[in-house]
Amino acid sequence: MTKLMVFIDGTWLYSNLRHLAKESNQPNFHIDYGALPHAVREQIERQSGLTGLQVVRTFFFGSYPVNYDVVDEDRARKRKDFFRMLREDYHYEVEAYPIDYADRRILQDDREADDTFSPREKCVDIALASAMMYFAAIPGAFDIAVAVVGDKDYFPMFQRVRNLGKRIAVASIRQSCAKVYSDRQDEKRIKDFHIIWLNDMVDRIAWVPEESLVECKSPLHEGNREVLTTMRLREGQPFFCDSCRAKFAEQKAEQMAEFTASASLAGHRGEEEGEGGEGDQHNEGIVDAIIPDRGFGFIKRRDGASFFFHLTHLTNADWGTVNVGDLARFTITKMPQGGKAGAAGEVTIVESAAGNGRSAGNLTRR
Ligand SMILES: [Zn+2]
Known part of the structure:
Protein backbone atom coordinates (compact mmCIF):
# COMPACT_ATOMS: atom_id res chain seq x y z
CA MET A 1 0.00 0.00 0.00
CA THR A 2 1.27 3.46 -0.89
CA LYS A 3 0.32 5.93 1.81
CA LEU A 4 -0.63 9.53 1.15
CA MET A 5 -0.82 12.31 3.69
CA VAL A 6 -2.44 15.58 2.64
CA PHE A 7 -1.32 18.87 4.22
CA ILE A 8 -3.56 21.87 3.53
CA ASP A 9 -2.55 25.48 4.14
CA GLY A 10 -6.11 26.49 5.01
CA THR A 11 -5.42 30.20 5.28
CA TRP A 12 -3.93 30.33 1.82
CA LEU A 13 -6.71 28.19 0.35
CA TYR A 14 -9.42 30.27 1.98
CA SER A 15 -8.03 33.57 0.72
CA ASN A 16 -7.72 32.25 -2.83
CA LEU A 17 -11.11 30.59 -3.18
CA ARG A 18 -12.26 33.50 -5.33
CA HIS A 19 -10.06 32.27 -8.18
CA LEU A 20 -11.74 28.87 -8.09
CA ALA A 21 -15.13 30.58 -7.84
CA LYS A 22 -14.36 32.43 -11.07
CA GLU A 23 -13.19 29.24 -12.74
CA SER A 24 -16.36 27.42 -11.81
CA ASN A 25 -18.69 30.35 -12.55
CA GLN A 26 -20.18 29.99 -9.10
CA PRO A 27 -19.79 33.14 -7.01
CA ASN A 28 -20.71 31.07 -3.96
CA PHE A 29 -18.17 28.38 -4.64
CA HIS A 30 -17.26 26.22 -1.65
CA ILE A 31 -14.94 23.27 -1.48
CA ASP A 32 -16.23 19.81 -0.70
CA TYR A 33 -13.60 18.88 1.88
CA GLY A 34 -14.68 15.28 1.81
CA ALA A 35 -13.85 15.09 -1.91
CA LEU A 36 -10.66 17.18 -1.97
CA PRO A 37 -8.10 14.63 -0.67
CA HIS A 38 -9.43 11.94 -2.98
CA ALA A 39 -9.58 14.23 -6.01
CA VAL A 40 -5.90 14.97 -5.48
CA ARG A 41 -5.12 11.27 -5.03
CA GLU A 42 -6.84 10.47 -8.34
CA GLN A 43 -4.68 13.07 -10.09
CA ILE A 44 -1.52 11.46 -8.76
CA GLU A 45 -2.71 8.02 -9.83
CA ARG A 46 -3.49 9.31 -13.31
CA GLN A 47 -0.10 10.99 -13.68
CA SER A 48 2.06 8.26 -12.25
CA GLY A 49 0.22 5.08 -13.08
CA LEU A 50 0.49 4.09 -9.44
CA THR A 51 -2.56 2.23 -8.20
CA GLY A 52 -3.97 1.53 -4.78
CA LEU A 53 -2.91 4.83 -3.23
CA GLN A 54 -4.56 5.45 0.12
CA VAL A 55 -5.12 8.74 1.86
CA VAL A 56 -4.21 7.85 5.43
CA ARG A 57 -4.59 11.34 6.90
CA THR A 58 -5.51 14.90 6.00
CA PHE A 59 -4.26 17.91 7.94
CA PHE A 60 -5.76 21.37 7.82
CA PHE A 61 -3.86 24.36 9.21
CA GLY A 62 -5.77 27.56 9.83
CA SER A 63 -6.59 30.35 12.20
CA TYR A 64 -9.54 31.80 14.04
CA PRO A 65 -10.26 35.27 15.41
CA VAL A 66 -10.06 36.16 19.10
CA ASN A 67 -10.65 39.47 20.81
CA TYR A 68 -12.87 40.83 18.02
CA ASP A 69 -15.78 43.26 18.13
CA VAL A 70 -18.74 41.27 19.52
CA VAL A 71 -20.88 42.29 16.54
CA ASP A 72 -18.86 39.72 14.58
CA GLU A 73 -19.57 36.83 16.91
CA ASP A 74 -21.62 35.02 14.32
CA ARG A 75 -18.81 35.24 11.80
CA ALA A 76 -16.28 33.94 14.34
CA ARG A 77 -18.60 31.13 15.30
CA LYS A 78 -18.90 30.01 11.69
CA ARG A 79 -15.14 29.54 11.53
CA LYS A 80 -15.22 27.27 14.54
CA ASP A 81 -18.19 25.35 13.17
CA PHE A 82 -16.20 24.86 9.98
CA PHE A 83 -13.23 23.35 11.85
CA ARG A 84 -15.60 21.13 13.78
CA MET A 85 -17.18 19.94 10.53
CA LEU A 86 -13.74 19.03 9.15
CA ARG A 87 -13.02 16.99 12.26
CA GLU A 88 -16.37 15.33 12.77
CA ASP A 89 -17.56 14.74 9.23
CA TYR A 90 -14.27 14.08 7.44
CA HIS A 91 -11.84 13.12 10.21
CA TYR A 92 -9.35 15.82 9.34
CA GLU A 93 -6.64 16.73 11.80
CA VAL A 94 -7.20 20.45 12.32
CA GLU A 95 -4.59 22.75 13.82
CA ALA A 96 -5.89 26.25 14.35
CA TYR A 97 -4.19 29.29 15.83
CA PRO A 98 -5.70 32.49 17.21
CA ILE A 99 -5.46 35.86 15.48
CA ASP A 100 -5.85 38.85 17.82
CA TYR A 101 -8.19 41.51 16.42
CA ALA A 102 -7.63 43.98 19.27
CA ASP A 103 -11.38 44.58 19.69
CA ARG A 104 -11.91 45.44 16.04
CA ARG A 105 -14.24 44.19 13.33
CA ILE A 106 -13.03 41.06 11.54
CA LEU A 107 -13.45 42.28 7.96
CA GLN A 108 -11.34 45.19 6.83
CA ASP A 109 -14.32 46.74 5.03
CA ASP A 110 -16.13 46.97 8.37
CA ARG A 111 -13.31 48.93 10.02
CA GLU A 112 -12.80 52.69 9.92
CA ALA A 113 -11.20 53.78 6.65
CA ASP A 114 -8.24 55.36 8.43
CA ASP A 115 -7.64 52.37 10.72
CA THR A 116 -4.22 50.99 9.84
CA PHE A 117 -4.64 47.88 11.98
CA SER A 118 -3.74 44.68 10.24
CA PRO A 119 -4.36 41.34 11.95
CA ARG A 120 -1.32 39.10 12.15
CA GLU A 121 -1.55 35.41 11.64
CA LYS A 122 0.96 33.32 13.52
CA CYS A 123 2.27 29.76 13.39
CA VAL A 124 0.22 28.39 10.49
CA ASP A 125 3.04 27.81 7.98
CA ILE A 126 5.48 26.60 10.62
CA ALA A 127 2.83 24.22 11.97
CA LEU A 128 2.34 22.70 8.51
CA ALA A 129 6.09 22.37 7.96
CA SER A 130 6.63 20.82 11.39
CA ALA A 131 3.86 18.28 10.91
CA MET A 132 5.10 17.14 7.51
CA MET A 133 8.70 16.93 8.73
CA TYR A 134 7.61 15.05 11.85
CA PHE A 135 5.65 12.37 10.00
CA ALA A 136 8.36 12.10 7.36
CA ALA A 137 10.74 11.12 10.16
CA ILE A 138 8.43 8.41 11.47
CA PRO A 139 9.09 5.14 9.63
CA GLY A 140 6.12 4.02 7.57
CA ALA A 141 3.88 6.99 8.34
CA PHE A 142 3.56 8.03 4.70
CA ASP A 143 5.13 7.55 1.27
CA ILE A 144 3.78 10.62 -0.51
CA ALA A 145 3.05 14.01 1.02
CA VAL A 146 0.58 16.17 -0.87
CA ALA A 147 0.95 19.85 -0.02
CA VAL A 148 -2.01 22.06 -0.87
CA VAL A 149 -0.15 25.37 -0.79
CA GLY A 150 0.91 28.41 -2.80
CA ASP A 151 3.40 30.33 -0.68
CA LYS A 152 7.05 29.99 -1.53
CA ASP A 153 8.18 29.52 2.09
CA TYR A 154 7.71 25.77 2.06
CA PHE A 155 10.25 24.74 -0.51
CA PRO A 156 13.27 24.21 1.82
CA MET A 157 11.11 21.87 3.87
CA PHE A 158 10.08 19.91 0.77
CA GLN A 159 13.76 19.43 -0.05
CA ARG A 160 14.39 18.00 3.40
CA VAL A 161 11.40 15.69 3.26
CA ARG A 162 12.62 14.39 -0.08
CA ASN A 163 16.05 13.82 1.47
CA LEU A 164 14.32 11.38 3.77
CA GLY A 165 13.21 9.40 0.74
CA LYS A 166 9.62 10.64 0.67
CA ARG A 167 7.81 11.81 -2.43
CA ILE A 168 6.22 15.26 -2.66
CA ALA A 169 3.24 16.40 -4.71
CA VAL A 170 2.10 20.00 -4.78
CA ALA A 171 -1.50 21.03 -5.47
CA SER A 172 -2.07 24.74 -5.98
CA ILE A 173 -4.07 27.50 -7.68
CA ARG A 174 -2.67 29.09 -10.86
CA GLN A 175 -3.28 32.71 -9.79
CA SER A 176 -1.56 32.22 -6.44
CA CYS A 177 1.30 29.79 -6.80
CA ALA A 178 4.99 30.46 -6.26
CA LYS A 179 7.04 29.86 -9.41
CA VAL A 180 9.27 27.40 -7.60
CA TYR A 181 6.36 24.92 -7.51
CA SER A 182 5.16 25.30 -11.08
CA ASP A 183 8.64 25.26 -12.59
CA ARG A 184 8.65 22.26 -14.92
CA GLN A 185 12.40 21.88 -14.69
CA ASP A 186 12.12 21.83 -10.90
CA GLU A 187 15.49 23.42 -10.35
CA LYS A 188 15.12 23.32 -6.59
CA ARG A 189 14.34 19.61 -6.70
CA ILE A 190 11.20 19.77 -4.60
CA LYS A 191 8.64 17.52 -6.22
CA ASP A 192 8.07 14.07 -7.68
CA PHE A 193 4.93 14.77 -9.71
CA HIS A 194 3.69 17.49 -12.04
CA ILE A 195 1.95 20.23 -10.19
CA ILE A 196 -1.75 19.58 -9.64
CA TRP A 197 -4.00 22.57 -10.43
CA LEU A 198 -7.12 22.84 -8.33
CA ASN A 199 -8.39 25.10 -11.13
CA ASP A 200 -8.68 22.05 -13.37
CA MET A 201 -10.76 20.06 -10.93
CA VAL A 202 -13.29 22.63 -9.67
CA ASP A 203 -16.24 20.47 -10.67
CA ARG A 204 -14.84 17.48 -8.81
CA ILE A 205 -14.23 19.43 -5.59
CA ALA A 206 -17.21 21.79 -5.58
CA TRP A 207 -19.52 21.48 -2.64
CA VAL A 208 -23.10 21.21 -3.80
CA PRO A 209 -25.36 22.63 -1.10
CA GLU A 210 -28.45 20.70 -0.18
CA GLU A 211 -31.46 22.64 0.95
CA SER A 212 -33.64 21.45 3.75
CA LEU A 213 -36.60 22.81 5.70
CA VAL A 214 -35.67 23.56 9.29
CA GLU A 215 -37.59 25.13 12.13
CA CYS A 216 -36.17 28.44 13.40
CA LYS A 217 -35.97 28.25 17.19
CA SER A 218 -35.67 31.98 17.78
CA PRO A 219 -38.21 33.62 20.12
CA LEU A 220 -37.88 36.71 17.90
CA HIS A 221 -38.92 34.88 14.74
CA GLU A 222 -41.72 36.39 12.67
CA GLY A 223 -43.94 34.41 10.30
CA ASN A 224 -43.62 30.77 9.27
CA ARG A 225 -40.95 29.05 11.35
CA GLU A 226 -40.05 26.52 8.66
CA VAL A 227 -37.17 28.02 6.72
CA LEU A 228 -35.18 26.69 3.75
CA THR A 229 -31.49 26.56 4.53
CA THR A 230 -28.25 25.03 3.26
CA MET A 231 -26.68 25.33 6.69
CA ARG A 232 -25.32 22.11 8.12
CA LEU A 233 -26.52 21.52 11.63
CA ARG A 234 -24.90 19.38 14.25
CA GLU A 235 -27.09 17.07 16.24
CA GLY A 236 -28.96 19.01 18.91
CA GLN A 237 -27.74 22.37 17.64
CA PRO A 238 -30.63 24.84 17.53
CA PHE A 239 -31.22 26.56 14.18
ZN1 LIG B 1 -35.99 33.12 12.63
Whole structure:
Protein backbone atom coordinates (compact mmCIF):
# COMPACT_ATOMS: atom_id res chain seq x y z
CA MET A 1 0.00 0.00 0.00
CA THR A 2 1.27 3.46 -0.89
CA LYS A 3 0.32 5.93 1.81
CA LEU A 4 -0.63 9.53 1.15
CA MET A 5 -0.82 12.31 3.69
CA VAL A 6 -2.44 15.58 2.64
CA PHE A 7 -1.32 18.87 4.22
CA ILE A 8 -3.56 21.87 3.53
CA ASP A 9 -2.55 25.48 4.14
CA GLY A 10 -6.11 26.49 5.01
CA THR A 11 -5.42 30.20 5.28
CA TRP A 12 -3.93 30.33 1.82
CA LEU A 13 -6.71 28.19 0.35
CA TYR A 14 -9.42 30.27 1.98
CA SER A 15 -8.03 33.57 0.72
CA ASN A 16 -7.72 32.25 -2.83
CA LEU A 17 -11.11 30.59 -3.18
CA ARG A 18 -12.26 33.50 -5.33
CA HIS A 19 -10.06 32.27 -8.18
CA LEU A 20 -11.74 28.87 -8.09
CA ALA A 21 -15.13 30.58 -7.84
CA LYS A 22 -14.36 32.43 -11.07
CA GLU A 23 -13.19 29.24 -12.74
CA SER A 24 -16.36 27.42 -11.81
CA ASN A 25 -18.69 30.35 -12.55
CA GLN A 26 -20.18 29.99 -9.10
CA PRO A 27 -19.79 33.14 -7.01
CA ASN A 28 -20.71 31.07 -3.96
CA PHE A 29 -18.17 28.38 -4.64
CA HIS A 30 -17.26 26.22 -1.65
CA ILE A 31 -14.94 23.27 -1.48
CA ASP A 32 -16.23 19.81 -0.70
CA TYR A 33 -13.60 18.88 1.88
CA GLY A 34 -14.68 15.28 1.81
CA ALA A 35 -13.85 15.09 -1.91
CA LEU A 36 -10.66 17.18 -1.97
CA PRO A 37 -8.10 14.63 -0.67
CA HIS A 38 -9.43 11.94 -2.98
CA ALA A 39 -9.58 14.23 -6.01
CA VAL A 40 -5.90 14.97 -5.48
CA ARG A 41 -5.12 11.27 -5.03
CA GLU A 42 -6.84 10.47 -8.34
CA GLN A 43 -4.68 13.07 -10.09
CA ILE A 44 -1.52 11.46 -8.76
CA GLU A 45 -2.71 8.02 -9.83
CA ARG A 46 -3.49 9.31 -13.31
CA GLN A 47 -0.10 10.99 -13.68
CA SER A 48 2.06 8.26 -12.25
CA GLY A 49 0.22 5.08 -13.08
CA LEU A 50 0.49 4.09 -9.44
CA THR A 51 -2.56 2.23 -8.20
CA GLY A 52 -3.97 1.53 -4.78
CA LEU A 53 -2.91 4.83 -3.23
CA GLN A 54 -4.56 5.45 0.12
CA VAL A 55 -5.12 8.74 1.86
CA VAL A 56 -4.21 7.85 5.43
CA ARG A 57 -4.59 11.34 6.90
CA THR A 58 -5.51 14.90 6.00
CA PHE A 59 -4.26 17.91 7.94
CA PHE A 60 -5.76 21.37 7.82
CA PHE A 61 -3.86 24.36 9.21
CA GLY A 62 -5.77 27.56 9.83
CA SER A 63 -6.59 30.35 12.20
CA TYR A 64 -9.54 31.80 14.04
CA PRO A 65 -10.26 35.27 15.41
CA VAL A 66 -10.06 36.16 19.10
CA ASN A 67 -10.65 39.47 20.81
CA TYR A 68 -12.87 40.83 18.02
CA ASP A 69 -15.78 43.26 18.13
CA VAL A 70 -18.74 41.27 19.52
CA VAL A 71 -20.88 42.29 16.54
CA ASP A 72 -18.86 39.72 14.58
CA GLU A 73 -19.57 36.83 16.91
CA ASP A 74 -21.62 35.02 14.32
CA ARG A 75 -18.81 35.24 11.80
CA ALA A 76 -16.28 33.94 14.34
CA ARG A 77 -18.60 31.13 15.30
CA LYS A 78 -18.90 30.01 11.69
CA ARG A 79 -15.14 29.54 11.53
CA LYS A 80 -15.22 27.27 14.54
CA ASP A 81 -18.19 25.35 13.17
CA PHE A 82 -16.20 24.86 9.98
CA PHE A 83 -13.23 23.35 11.85
CA ARG A 84 -15.60 21.13 13.78
CA MET A 85 -17.18 19.94 10.53
CA LEU A 86 -13.74 19.03 9.15
CA ARG A 87 -13.02 16.99 12.26
CA GLU A 88 -16.37 15.33 12.77
CA ASP A 89 -17.56 14.74 9.23
CA TYR A 90 -14.27 14.08 7.44
CA HIS A 91 -11.84 13.12 10.21
CA TYR A 92 -9.35 15.82 9.34
CA GLU A 93 -6.64 16.73 11.80
CA VAL A 94 -7.20 20.45 12.32
CA GLU A 95 -4.59 22.75 13.82
CA ALA A 96 -5.89 26.25 14.35
CA TYR A 97 -4.19 29.29 15.83
CA PRO A 98 -5.70 32.49 17.21
CA ILE A 99 -5.46 35.86 15.48
CA ASP A 100 -5.85 38.85 17.82
CA TYR A 101 -8.19 41.51 16.42
CA ALA A 102 -7.63 43.98 19.27
CA ASP A 103 -11.38 44.58 19.69
CA ARG A 104 -11.91 45.44 16.04
CA ARG A 105 -14.24 44.19 13.33
CA ILE A 106 -13.03 41.06 11.54
CA LEU A 107 -13.45 42.28 7.96
CA GLN A 108 -11.34 45.19 6.83
CA ASP A 109 -14.32 46.74 5.03
CA ASP A 110 -16.13 46.97 8.37
CA ARG A 111 -13.31 48.93 10.02
CA GLU A 112 -12.80 52.69 9.92
CA ALA A 113 -11.20 53.78 6.65
CA ASP A 114 -8.24 55.36 8.43
CA ASP A 115 -7.64 52.37 10.72
CA THR A 116 -4.22 50.99 9.84
CA PHE A 117 -4.64 47.88 11.98
CA SER A 118 -3.74 44.68 10.24
CA PRO A 119 -4.36 41.34 11.95
CA ARG A 120 -1.32 39.10 12.15
CA GLU A 121 -1.55 35.41 11.64
CA LYS A 122 0.96 33.32 13.52
CA CYS A 123 2.27 29.76 13.39
CA VAL A 124 0.22 28.39 10.49
CA ASP A 125 3.04 27.81 7.98
CA ILE A 126 5.48 26.60 10.62
CA ALA A 127 2.83 24.22 11.97
CA LEU A 128 2.34 22.70 8.51
CA ALA A 129 6.09 22.37 7.96
CA SER A 130 6.63 20.82 11.39
CA ALA A 131 3.86 18.28 10.91
CA MET A 132 5.10 17.14 7.51
CA MET A 133 8.70 16.93 8.73
CA TYR A 134 7.61 15.05 11.85
CA PHE A 135 5.65 12.37 10.00
CA ALA A 136 8.36 12.10 7.36
CA ALA A 137 10.74 11.12 10.16
CA ILE A 138 8.43 8.41 11.47
CA PRO A 139 9.09 5.14 9.63
CA GLY A 140 6.12 4.02 7.57
CA ALA A 141 3.88 6.99 8.34
CA PHE A 142 3.56 8.03 4.70
CA ASP A 143 5.13 7.55 1.27
CA ILE A 144 3.78 10.62 -0.51
CA ALA A 145 3.05 14.01 1.02
CA VAL A 146 0.58 16.17 -0.87
CA ALA A 147 0.95 19.85 -0.02
CA VAL A 148 -2.01 22.06 -0.87
CA VAL A 149 -0.15 25.37 -0.79
CA GLY A 150 0.91 28.41 -2.80
CA ASP A 151 3.40 30.33 -0.68
CA LYS A 152 7.05 29.99 -1.53
CA ASP A 153 8.18 29.52 2.09
CA TYR A 154 7.71 25.77 2.06
CA PHE A 155 10.25 24.74 -0.51
CA PRO A 156 13.27 24.21 1.82
CA MET A 157 11.11 21.87 3.87
CA PHE A 158 10.08 19.91 0.77
CA GLN A 159 13.76 19.43 -0.05
CA ARG A 160 14.39 18.00 3.40
CA VAL A 161 11.40 15.69 3.26
CA ARG A 162 12.62 14.39 -0.08
CA ASN A 163 16.05 13.82 1.47
CA LEU A 164 14.32 11.38 3.77
CA GLY A 165 13.21 9.40 0.74
CA LYS A 166 9.62 10.64 0.67
CA ARG A 167 7.81 11.81 -2.43
CA ILE A 168 6.22 15.26 -2.66
CA ALA A 169 3.24 16.40 -4.71
CA VAL A 170 2.10 20.00 -4.78
CA ALA A 171 -1.50 21.03 -5.47
CA SER A 172 -2.07 24.74 -5.98
CA ILE A 173 -4.07 27.50 -7.68
CA ARG A 174 -2.67 29.09 -10.86
CA GLN A 175 -3.28 32.71 -9.79
CA SER A 176 -1.56 32.22 -6.44
CA CYS A 177 1.30 29.79 -6.80
CA ALA A 178 4.99 30.46 -6.26
CA LYS A 179 7.04 29.86 -9.41
CA VAL A 180 9.27 27.40 -7.60
CA TYR A 181 6.36 24.92 -7.51
CA SER A 182 5.16 25.30 -11.08
CA ASP A 183 8.64 25.26 -12.59
CA ARG A 184 8.65 22.26 -14.92
CA GLN A 185 12.40 21.88 -14.69
CA ASP A 186 12.12 21.83 -10.90
CA GLU A 187 15.49 23.42 -10.35
CA LYS A 188 15.12 23.32 -6.59
CA ARG A 189 14.34 19.61 -6.70
CA ILE A 190 11.20 19.77 -4.60
CA LYS A 191 8.64 17.52 -6.22
CA ASP A 192 8.07 14.07 -7.68
CA PHE A 193 4.93 14.77 -9.71
CA HIS A 194 3.69 17.49 -12.04
CA ILE A 195 1.95 20.23 -10.19
CA ILE A 196 -1.75 19.58 -9.64
CA TRP A 197 -4.00 22.57 -10.43
CA LEU A 198 -7.12 22.84 -8.33
CA ASN A 199 -8.39 25.10 -11.13
CA ASP A 200 -8.68 22.05 -13.37
CA MET A 201 -10.76 20.06 -10.93
CA VAL A 202 -13.29 22.63 -9.67
CA ASP A 203 -16.24 20.47 -10.67
CA ARG A 204 -14.84 17.48 -8.81
CA ILE A 205 -14.23 19.43 -5.59
CA ALA A 206 -17.21 21.79 -5.58
CA TRP A 207 -19.52 21.48 -2.64
CA VAL A 208 -23.10 21.21 -3.80
CA PRO A 209 -25.36 22.63 -1.10
CA GLU A 210 -28.45 20.70 -0.18
CA GLU A 211 -31.46 22.64 0.95
CA SER A 212 -33.64 21.45 3.75
CA LEU A 213 -36.60 22.81 5.70
CA VAL A 214 -35.67 23.56 9.29
CA GLU A 215 -37.59 25.13 12.13
CA CYS A 216 -36.17 28.44 13.40
CA LYS A 217 -35.97 28.25 17.19
CA SER A 218 -35.67 31.98 17.78
CA PRO A 219 -38.21 33.62 20.12
CA LEU A 220 -37.88 36.71 17.90
CA HIS A 221 -38.92 34.88 14.74
CA GLU A 222 -41.72 36.39 12.67
CA GLY A 223 -43.94 34.41 10.30
CA ASN A 224 -43.62 30.77 9.27
CA ARG A 225 -40.95 29.05 11.35
CA GLU A 226 -40.05 26.52 8.66
CA VAL A 227 -37.17 28.02 6.72
CA LEU A 228 -35.18 26.69 3.75
CA THR A 229 -31.49 26.56 4.53
CA THR A 230 -28.25 25.03 3.26
CA MET A 231 -26.68 25.33 6.69
CA ARG A 232 -25.32 22.11 8.12
CA LEU A 233 -26.52 21.52 11.63
CA ARG A 234 -24.90 19.38 14.25
CA GLU A 235 -27.09 17.07 16.24
CA GLY A 236 -28.96 19.01 18.91
CA GLN A 237 -27.74 22.37 17.64
CA PRO A 238 -30.63 24.84 17.53
CA PHE A 239 -31.22 26.56 14.18
CA PHE A 240 -31.78 30.31 13.75
CA CYS A 241 -32.67 31.88 10.42
CA ASP A 242 -30.63 34.70 8.87
CA SER A 243 -32.98 37.51 9.86
CA CYS A 244 -33.12 36.31 13.47
CA ARG A 245 -29.33 36.09 13.53
CA ALA A 246 -29.09 39.71 12.41
CA LYS A 247 -31.48 40.75 15.20
CA PHE A 248 -29.50 38.73 17.73
CA ALA A 249 -26.25 40.42 16.75
CA GLU A 250 -27.69 43.85 17.59
CA GLN A 251 -29.33 42.61 20.75
CA LYS A 252 -26.16 40.94 21.94
CA ALA A 253 -23.95 43.94 21.28
CA GLU A 254 -26.26 46.08 23.44
CA GLN A 255 -26.46 43.53 26.22
CA MET A 256 -22.74 42.89 26.26
CA ALA A 257 -22.06 46.61 26.58
CA GLU A 258 -24.53 46.76 29.47
CA PHE A 259 -23.46 43.73 31.47
CA THR A 260 -19.92 42.73 30.69
CA ALA A 261 -16.54 44.34 30.97
CA SER A 262 -16.33 47.03 28.33
CA ALA A 263 -12.57 47.29 28.31
CA SER A 264 -10.99 44.59 26.22
CA LEU A 265 -8.13 42.45 27.36
CA ALA A 266 -6.22 43.13 24.18
CA GLY A 267 -2.74 41.73 24.12
CA HIS A 268 -3.26 39.21 26.88
CA ARG A 269 -5.92 36.81 25.80
CA GLY A 270 -4.38 36.01 22.45
CA GLU A 271 -1.26 34.77 24.11
CA GLU A 272 -3.01 32.76 26.75
CA GLU A 273 -4.94 31.02 24.04
CA GLY A 274 -1.93 30.45 21.87
CA GLU A 275 -1.19 26.91 22.87
CA GLY A 276 -2.40 25.41 19.63
CA GLY A 277 -5.65 23.58 19.17
CA GLU A 278 -8.63 25.76 19.72
CA GLY A 279 -7.23 27.10 22.92
CA ASP A 280 -10.50 27.73 24.74
CA GLN A 281 -10.48 26.35 28.20
CA HIS A 282 -13.59 24.60 29.28
CA ASN A 283 -15.19 26.00 32.37
CA GLU A 284 -18.06 24.72 34.42
CA GLY A 285 -20.68 26.64 36.31
CA ILE A 286 -24.30 26.83 37.35
CA VAL A 287 -26.88 28.87 35.46
CA ASP A 288 -27.85 31.36 38.15
CA ALA A 289 -30.06 33.83 36.34
CA ILE A 290 -32.25 33.76 33.25
CA ILE A 291 -34.09 36.67 31.71
CA PRO A 292 -36.46 34.72 29.44
CA ASP A 293 -37.98 37.54 27.39
CA ARG A 294 -34.64 39.23 26.69
CA GLY A 295 -32.87 36.03 25.70
CA PHE A 296 -29.91 36.07 28.03
CA GLY A 297 -28.69 34.84 31.38
CA PHE A 298 -25.67 34.41 33.61
CA ILE A 299 -23.56 31.44 34.63
CA LYS A 300 -21.69 31.41 37.91
CA ARG A 301 -18.42 29.54 38.06
CA ARG A 302 -17.35 27.79 41.28
CA ASP A 303 -14.94 30.59 42.12
CA GLY A 304 -17.89 33.02 42.02
CA ALA A 305 -16.99 34.63 38.70
CA SER A 306 -20.08 35.44 36.66
CA PHE A 307 -20.46 35.14 32.87
CA PHE A 308 -23.08 36.60 30.55
CA PHE A 309 -24.52 34.27 27.91
CA HIS A 310 -27.01 34.78 25.11
CA LEU A 311 -29.43 32.17 23.80
CA THR A 312 -27.38 31.88 20.59
CA HIS A 313 -24.46 30.63 22.68
CA LEU A 314 -26.27 27.38 23.48
CA THR A 315 -24.82 24.45 21.57
CA ASN A 316 -27.13 21.64 22.61
CA ALA A 317 -30.31 23.05 24.11
CA ASP A 318 -33.23 25.28 23.18
CA TRP A 319 -33.56 28.51 25.08
CA GLY A 320 -36.94 27.39 26.42
CA THR A 321 -35.47 24.34 28.15
CA VAL A 322 -32.66 26.02 30.09
CA ASN A 323 -33.30 26.42 33.80
CA VAL A 324 -31.72 28.16 36.73
CA GLY A 325 -29.59 25.53 38.44
CA ASP A 326 -28.51 23.76 35.23
CA LEU A 327 -24.90 22.68 35.13
CA ALA A 328 -23.20 24.21 32.10
CA ARG A 329 -19.83 23.87 30.45
CA PHE A 330 -18.70 26.96 28.57
CA THR A 331 -15.86 28.72 26.79
CA ILE A 332 -14.89 32.26 27.71
CA THR A 333 -14.68 35.15 25.28
CA LYS A 334 -14.24 37.83 27.93
CA MET A 335 -12.97 37.59 31.48
CA PRO A 336 -14.88 39.44 34.23
CA GLN A 337 -13.31 42.81 34.85
CA GLY A 338 -13.90 45.82 37.02
CA GLY A 339 -16.85 44.25 38.85
CA LYS A 340 -18.68 43.45 35.62
CA ALA A 341 -19.50 39.98 34.36
CA GLY A 342 -17.39 38.21 31.76
CA ALA A 343 -18.86 36.72 28.60
CA ALA A 344 -19.29 33.08 27.66
CA GLY A 345 -18.70 31.83 24.13
CA GLU A 346 -20.22 28.41 23.59
CA VAL A 347 -22.46 27.05 26.32
CA THR A 348 -23.23 23.36 26.64
CA ILE A 349 -25.81 22.20 29.16
CA VAL A 350 -24.29 19.20 30.91
CA GLU A 351 -26.93 18.46 33.50
CA SER A 352 -30.43 19.80 33.64
CA ALA A 353 -31.93 20.93 36.93
CA ALA A 354 -35.42 20.35 35.51
CA GLY A 355 -38.04 20.95 38.17
CA ASN A 356 -36.45 24.06 39.57
CA GLY A 357 -38.37 25.99 36.97
CA ARG A 358 -37.29 29.12 35.19
CA SER A 359 -36.82 32.18 37.25
CA ALA A 360 -36.31 35.75 36.23
CA GLY A 361 -33.21 35.95 38.37
CA ASN A 362 -31.80 38.96 40.09
CA LEU A 363 -30.36 41.67 37.95
CA THR A 364 -28.10 43.28 40.46
CA ARG A 365 -24.84 44.76 39.25
CA ARG A 366 -22.23 42.12 38.92
ZN1 LIG B 1 -35.99 33.12 12.63
